Amino acid sequence: MKLLRGYQSCKLEDLKxxxxxxxxxxxxxxxxxxxxxxxxxxxISAERLRKPESYREIIEILGEKDILSKEFGEEFAPAAxxxxxxxxxxxDIDLDELYKYLQNNLKDFDKFSMFIARYLEKSEKE
Numbered sequence: 001m002k003l004l005r006g007y008q009s010c011k012l013e014d015l016k017x018x019x020x021x022x023x024x025x026x027x028x029x030x031x032x033x034x035x036x037x038x039x040x041x042x043x044i045s046a047e048r049l050r051k052p053e054s055y056r057e058i059i060e061i062l063g064e065k066d067i068l069s070k071e072f073g074e075e076f077a078p079a080a081x082x083x084x085x086x087x088x089x090x091x092d093i094d095l096d097e098l099y100k101y102l103q104n105n106l107k108d109f110d111k112f113s114m115f116i117a118r119y120l121e122k123s124e125k126e
Contacts, residue, residue, distance in 0.1 A: 044061055047067075
């Protein structure tokens with residue numbers, strides 16, 4: 001997150017005109033989303049929860065099972081779709097959307113981490 005936060009000072013025009021900057025933001029955002037989804041898949045497997053049919057469903061299942069709050073699960077689930085755009089969209093990436101995520105949604109990763117830490121603490125005590 002520190003790397004992505006470092007790019008929050010850039011302007012949308014910078015992101016549109018600087019291909020190196022754009023590539024870095026796209027890649028770091030993709031990695032952050034991949035990490036969250038991988039963690040979610042590990043928890044789903046460890047808890048023997050139903051198998052997700054999509055990346056979005058990983059987050060939804062965590063919300064349904066109170067590993068994430070239901071409200072946060074619903075808020076964060078669309079990020080899984082954005083991950084697919086980053087991985088498979090290539091030239092179709094909406095830079096306005098990427099910029100919006102960069103400026104407004106990094107806090108979601110902090111929230112996700114907080115919920116996972118709580119889950120792990122609770123699991124250790126059981």
